[in-house]
Amino acid sequence: MKLPALLALLASLALVGRGQDRPIHSLEEMHRLHQDPKAYRAMLEDPKRDTYQKPHEVINALGLRPGEVIADLGAGSGYFTFRLAHHLGPQGRVYAVDINPDMIRHLQRRLRDLRATNVVPLLAEPDDPLLSPKSIDRFFICDTWHHIQNRPQYLARLKEMLKPDGQVVMIDFKAEPTPVGPPLDLRISREALVKEMAAAGFKLASEHTFLPYQYFLIFNAQSPG
Numbered sequence: 150m151k152l153p154a155l156l157a158l159l160a161s162l163a164l165v166g167r168g169q170d171r172p173i174h175s176l177e178e179m180h181r182l183h184q185d186p187k188a189y190r191a192m193l194e195d196p197k198r199d200t201y202q203k204p205h206e207v208i209n210a211l212g213l214r215p216g217e218v219i220a221d222l223g224a225g226s227g228y229f230t231f232r233l234a235h236h237l238g239p240q241g242r243v244y245a246v247d248i249n250p251d252m253i254r255h256l257q258r259r260l261r262d263l264r265a266t267n268v269v270p271l272l273a274e275p276d277d278p279l280l281s282p283k284s285i286d287r288f289f290i291c292d293t294w295h296h297i298q299n300r301p302q303y304l305a306r307l308k309e310m311l312k313p314d315g316q317v318v319m320i321d322f323k324a325e326p327t328p329v330g331p332p333l334d335l336r337i338s339r340e341a342l343v344k345e346m347a348a349a350g351f352k353l354a355s356e357h358t359f360l361p362y363q364y365f366l367i368f369n370a371q372s373p374g
């Protein structure tokens with residue numbers, strides 16, 4: 150095997166073995182991970198993630214209401230999607246929105262295997278989740294916001310898709326060194342996010358502080374005037 154091919158193979162093996170043990174240091178490493186769906190999903194579903202992601206506590210803190218419609222924006226492998234769907238029960242619905250066709254296929258396989266009747270995978274556009282106006286009670290956005298390009302325009306779209314008393318839940322990595330998470334220069338600080346949301350007409354309604362590496366903020370859409 151030629152040296153470049155050997156190096157590429159070693160890099161991809163390193164990614165497959167990549168878990169939740171350390172942060173992603175560089176953009177290059179992150180892009181390589183995004184191009185390797187199997188490794189990306191393995192990282193998102195690594196059982197070690199539960200220790201800091203605390204999915205049960207997160208779901209409990211949301212106080213889900215029966216029949217709610219949630220859009221899990223940037224659903225990825227479905228780490229939160231299927232937990233949300235389980236807690237919502239058959240009356241509720243979770244749109245699992247992602248721009249990565251491989252993630253959508255994976256979500257479709259998972260929902261078939263789990264016989265989850267209240268999960269709807271949705272292949273979105275990078276600048277548009279493609280949901281109907283006034284159809285969503287809550288957007289749930291975990292570790293995805295820093296991937297969105299034109300965020301003010303995107304927030305205006307989310308506002309159109311929310312029901313009048315709708316909320317946006319944001320969980321993302323603090324802009325400080327943490328043992329896991331994306332490169333520091335990609336992170337959005339809690340303060341910057343609150344400002345960005347306020348500029349788009351979203352008011353911070355509550356905050357949970359039990360996640361060690363991430364902030365967990367809940368915003369209400371303010372009605373105009």
Ligand SMILES: C[S@@+](CC[C@H](N)C(=O)[O-])C[C@H]1O[C@@H](n2cnc3c(N)ncnc32)[C@H](O)[C@@H]1O
Pocket residue numbers: 193222223224225226227228229246247248249252273274275276277290291292293296297298
């Ligand atoms: C770090 S993963 C987080 C997955 C999931 N929320 C979780 O917590 O396990 C980010 C996901 O966002 C998706 N994504 C990136 N840009 C997006 C966009 N503009 N709209 C929807 N999804 C997007 C990626 O394809 C990826 O699956």
